[in-house]
Amino acid sequence: MKTTGNTILITGGSAGIGLEFAKAFDAKGNHVIITGRNGERLQKAAAQLKNVTPIVYDVVDKKATDELVTRLQNEFPQLNVVINNAGKASYYNLDGDSDAAELAEEEITTNYLAIIRLNQKLLPLLQKADSAAIVTVSSIAGLVPNHFLPTYAASKAALHSYTQSLRITLGKSTNVKVFEILPPLVDTEFSAEIGGATNGIPPKQVADDLVAAFETDTYEILTGRTADIFNLFLSSPAAALQAMNPGVELNVA
Template sequence: MKTTGNTILITGGSAGIGFEFAKAFDAKGNHVIITGRNAERLQKAAAQLTHVTPIVYDVVDKNATDALVARLEAEFPSLNVVINNAGKASYYHLDGDDNVAELAEEEIVTNYLAIIGLNQKLLPLLKKADEAAIVTVSSIAALVPNHFLPTYAASKAALHSYTQSLRIALGKSTRIKVFEILPPLVDTEFSAEIGGAANGIPPKQVADELVQAFETDTYEVLTGRTADVFNLFLSNPAAALQAMNPGLQLQSA
């Protein structure tokens, strides 16, 4: 996949990993369209980029999705890359929170269903490009869950499965390449509550590895510690679950 001369939509592109994606691809001469719900933060992010269009957008709003797609078709017919980065995570225990179902619904809609909806509506535009890509930003928790992030992990596991199916489907009938990047804990505001500042990898590392994946057509990117956890899961699933939930006495499967 080429890394220059693209027109790239990045949802959740005003902060964290999404902003690092924007910086990395902007620096290589691509035009980046960044979205976010907070207009002020979006404008501050855009001011740090060169080839950028900021658009206020909430991925869970279906009417807003229709409006975004219509604008992209009218103003950016050369759009050929979609990076589905916007996400939501809630930290809680399944045995004690009364609003578990509500939190789970928010995560499933944001991290999974909204992505399917946006991708599906952008496929006609992407199919017109000589070379195109869809990227999903999954998680180490898609492979092995952490009990602090129970339904976030479930939403990312669903996204991981969907991404694999999408790759197969589009690979049979289109020129659209499907990438998935699965970061471990990352040092962002998003993960500050669970120790991202102390234990997370830099968001720039995630962005750099996505650029490298484009260069080499590596479609599944196990970033940082994710590769080790995945390999452990293949050889010893129980040990991998323990590694993702340290200090707990786990029931055997």
């Protein structure tokens, strides 16, 4: 997949990993379209980039998604890359003190269903390009869950499965490549509550790994500690689960 001369949509591009994606691809001569719900923060992010179009957009709003797709079709018919980065996470225990069903609904809608909706609506545009890509941003927790992120992990597991099916389907008859990057804990505001500043990798590392994956057509990107957890899971699922839930006695074989 080429890394220059693209027109790239990045949802959740105003902060964290999304902003680092925008910086990395902007620096390589691409036009980046970044979206976010907060207009002020979006403009601050856009001020750090050269070739950028900021658009206020909430991925869970179905009407807003239709309006965004129409605008992209009219103003950016050359769009050829979509990076589905916007996400939501809730940190809590499944002990009855939190409304797990409500929190899960928010996460599934943001991290899974909204991505399917946007990808499907943009596929006709992507299929017109000579070279195109869809990127999903999954998580280490999509491979092996952490109990503090129970329904977030479930939403990312669903996204991981969907991404694999999408890659197989589009690989049969289209020019649209499907990438998935699975970060571990990252040092962003998004993960500050669970120790991202202390134990997380820099968001720039995630962005650099995605650019490198484009260059080599590496479709599943196990960045940072994710590769270690994945390999551990292959040899011992119980050991991988313990590693993702340290200090907890697990009732597994």
